[in-house]
Every structure is written in C-alpha cells, then in structure tokens.
Amino acid sequence: MRDTPVVVIAYNRPDKVRRLISRLEELKPTNIIFAVDGPKPGKPSDVTKVSEVQSLVNKFTWTDKVETRFRPTNLGLRAAVTDxxxxxxxxxxxxxIMEEDTLPGKNWFPYAEEMLSRYRSETSIEHISGYNLVPDKFQTKQGRGSRLSRYPESIAWATWDRAWDKFDGSLEWALNASTSEIAKIVGSTAGAIRWKQNFADAEANRISTWAYRWIASMWSRNSYVLSPNQNLVTYAGYDEGTNSLMKAPWSELDLFEGPIGSVLETNPVLDESADKWVGEKVFAETPFGVARGLAITAALELRKQNRARKAKRK
Known part of the structure; x- marks a missing residue:
C-alpha cells in the first residue's frame, strides 16, 4: 500500500488547525503536506493568525515526513486548493485532502487508502469522498458498503493524478452546457438551472470556488464519485467559513467508528435515491432553490462590490 500524503489545507483559523492536528496525532498518518495560504493584503490581523497557523507545523511530532507549502500572500481558496x-x-x-475545519474518524484514512488502490485503474471513478450526509433510509444499500454518486464533497476527499490532471479551471464545459445536458446528470430541469446559477457565480468570481470547477470537470467526462454509505469525517466550518452565508439545512450524521469491513464492500453502483437527496437537500435543486439562488447571487454580488470598494479606499 502506498504512503499516500495527507494534505492539510489551512489559512487563518489556528484553533481549528490545532484541533485537526490533535486528531491526526491519534491516527498518525506518516506523510503530511501542510499547506497554509498567506495573509490578505491590508489585514494586519491576518498576518498574526496565519503566522500562528504556520507555527503549528511543530505539532506534527509523530512523523519526520512533513512538507510545508506556506504562501507569502493570499491566493484565495480556489487557487490555494488547486495549487x-x-x-x-x-x-x-x-x-x-483534509480542510482545516474537519475531523477524520479512525476509518477515513484506511478507507481512502484502500479505495485509492482498488479503483486506481477504474477511470470512470475520479473522486473518493469521506463525508457522507445521506441518511440510511434514502440509500439503496441502507448504510452498507459504498455507492457511486455525481456529487463530490470537498472537505475530506482523495483523488489520483490521472483524474486531477484533467481539472478544468476555466468552466468551459459548465458555461456552454445546455440546461438539458445538465438535467440528464442531475435529474431535473430545476437542478440544471440551479447549477447554471452556481457556475455563473463561480465564473463571475462572486464565490471563490475550486469545487464547482471540479464538479463541472467530472460531469464533462461523465465520471463518478465513490462515497461511503457511512460518515467517516465530521465538519465544523459553517460558523466562519469563507463561502458560508447561512447554516446548512441538514443535520450531520454520526461518525461511523464501527468495523471498517462493512464500508469496504465492493461493487458500487450509482445510487439515484441518495443523489436525489443530495441534490435537493445540499444543492437546492428545486424550484424554491432556484428562486433562492437568485437572492444568493444578489447577496454575493453585493459582497463582492463592497469588498472592491473597501480595497479601493485602502
């Protein structure tokens, strides 16, 4: 089995990074890449917080394989992650890949390592998720094994070079795909319209997101996500995340700490029931979601303009 690097992506939240490192010390992954984005210009508090986060590299005491990737200035979420x-x-x-506001359970790294090995040559699978939100009753396999999905989650995941090398940051496919093309993927016209809104927000830089670009890249190739039917990671980013405007409209599932064998069951298939739940609950692929999307776009545009005005005054 490979010594796969665990990439820790951090910025300016030392408390969350400290908590994540404490969990990693329990699990002891041996190969770490610690990436910290730089401070934003004109934000003195950022300099202090980012410096504090960078100093936490000294907490990786259980391994001598720690690579740092510290940026002198702020790249932003999109560029920092893709880089x-x-x-x-x-x-x-x-x-x-682990973002700073996650906590892996004991099964996440073994699951990721096994699935990276098992499906390395299965080119239709490009992403492995660790964060499952779908309750058992909406899953075909009712909490056992893994499923295929159209929706990659972006806080704790894994991938291969053969997939990521095809990442298209330009959103070319997303901006040119018709509503009917996207509807064939997500299952509804409302969902397709909602994703056209998401892609437009990303293209206009109203939201700094690599994740929508990754989703579009995968959809352009008709590729899939492998997701456990149990939740292997917990998340605590809605309180102060970069792109969070509201509390998530779902409840996080309990962390699965049972025997990993049941999650490693093979022969995953596309679970349309689970994807329908994700589309409606997580990505608001409904007529109401489309209407709310217009309001979100307006709020994001206002935030973007306010930031631009503040930058001009400095």
Missing part, C-alpha cells in the same frame, strides 16, 4: 492538490498528485500520484 497544493496539483503539487501533491504530481509528486505522489494520489493524495488525501
């Missing part, structure tokens, strides 16, 4: 993931998979062929 370090590209670096990691180029150097190692595959990577496990």
């Amino acid at each position: 370090v993931v590209s670096h990691a998979v180029s150097a190692h062929g595959q990577a496990i």
Whole structure:
C-alpha cells in the first residue's frame, strides 16, 4: 500500500488547525503536506493568525515526513486548493485532502487508502469522498458498503493524478452546457438551472470556488464519485467559513467508528435515491432553490462590490 500524503489545507483559523492536528496525532498518518495560504493584503490581523497557523507545523511530532507549502500572500481558496492538490498528485500520484475545519474518524484514512488502490485503474471513478450526509433510509444499500454518486464533497476527499490532471479551471464545459445536458446528470430541469446559477457565480468570481470547477470537470467526462454509505469525517466550518452565508439545512450524521469491513464492500453502483437527496437537500435543486439562488447571487454580488470598494479606499 502506498504512503499516500495527507494534505492539510489551512489559512487563518489556528484553533481549528490545532484541533485537526490533535486528531491526526491519534491516527498518525506518516506523510503530511501542510499547506497554509498567506495573509490578505491590508489585514494586519491576518498576518498574526496565519503566522500562528504556520507555527503549528511543530505539532506534527509523530512523523519526520512533513512538507510545508506556506504562501507569502493570499491566493484565495480556489487557487490555494488547486495549487497544493496539483503539487501533491504530481509528486505522489494520489493524495488525501483534509480542510482545516474537519475531523477524520479512525476509518477515513484506511478507507481512502484502500479505495485509492482498488479503483486506481477504474477511470470512470475520479473522486473518493469521506463525508457522507445521506441518511440510511434514502440509500439503496441502507448504510452498507459504498455507492457511486455525481456529487463530490470537498472537505475530506482523495483523488489520483490521472483524474486531477484533467481539472478544468476555466468552466468551459459548465458555461456552454445546455440546461438539458445538465438535467440528464442531475435529474431535473430545476437542478440544471440551479447549477447554471452556481457556475455563473463561480465564473463571475462572486464565490471563490475550486469545487464547482471540479464538479463541472467530472460531469464533462461523465465520471463518478465513490462515497461511503457511512460518515467517516465530521465538519465544523459553517460558523466562519469563507463561502458560508447561512447554516446548512441538514443535520450531520454520526461518525461511523464501527468495523471498517462493512464500508469496504465492493461493487458500487450509482445510487439515484441518495443523489436525489443530495441534490435537493445540499444543492437546492428545486424550484424554491432556484428562486433562492437568485437572492444568493444578489447577496454575493453585493459582497463582492463592497469588498472592491473597501480595497479601493485602502
């Protein structure tokens, strides 16, 4: 089995990074890439917080294989993530990625390592998720094994170079795909319209997101996500996340700490029931979601303009 690097993506939240490192110390992954984005210009508090986060590299005491990737200035979420993931998979062929506001359970790294090995040559699978939100009753397999999905989650995941090398940051497919093309993927016209809104927000830089670009890249190739039917990671980013405007309209599932064998069952298939739940609950692929999307776009545009005005005054 490969010594897959665990990429820790951090910025300016030392308390969350400290908590994540404490959990990693319990699990003891041996190969770490610690990536910290730089402070934003004109934000003195950022300099202090980012410096504090960088100093936490000294907490990785259980391994001597720690690579740092500290940025002197702020790249932003989109560029910071794509930069370090590209670096990691180029150097190692595959990577496990953890954002600073996550906590892995004991099964996440073994699951990711096994699935990276098992499906490395299965080119239709490009992403492995660790964060499952779908309750058992909406899953075909009712909490056992893994499923295929159209929706990659972006806080704790893994991928290979053969998939990530095809990442298209330009959103070319997303901006040119018709509503009917996207509807064939997500299952509804409302869902397709909602995703056209998401892609437009990303293209206009109203939201700094690599994740929508990754979703579009995968959809353009008709590829899939492998997701456990149990939740292997917990998340605590809705309180102060970069792109969070509201509390999530779902409840996080309990962390699965049972025997990993039941999650490793093979022969995953596309679970349309689970994807329908994700589409409606997580991505608001409903007529109401489309209407709310218009309001979100307006709020994001206002925030973007306010930031631009503040930057001009400095």
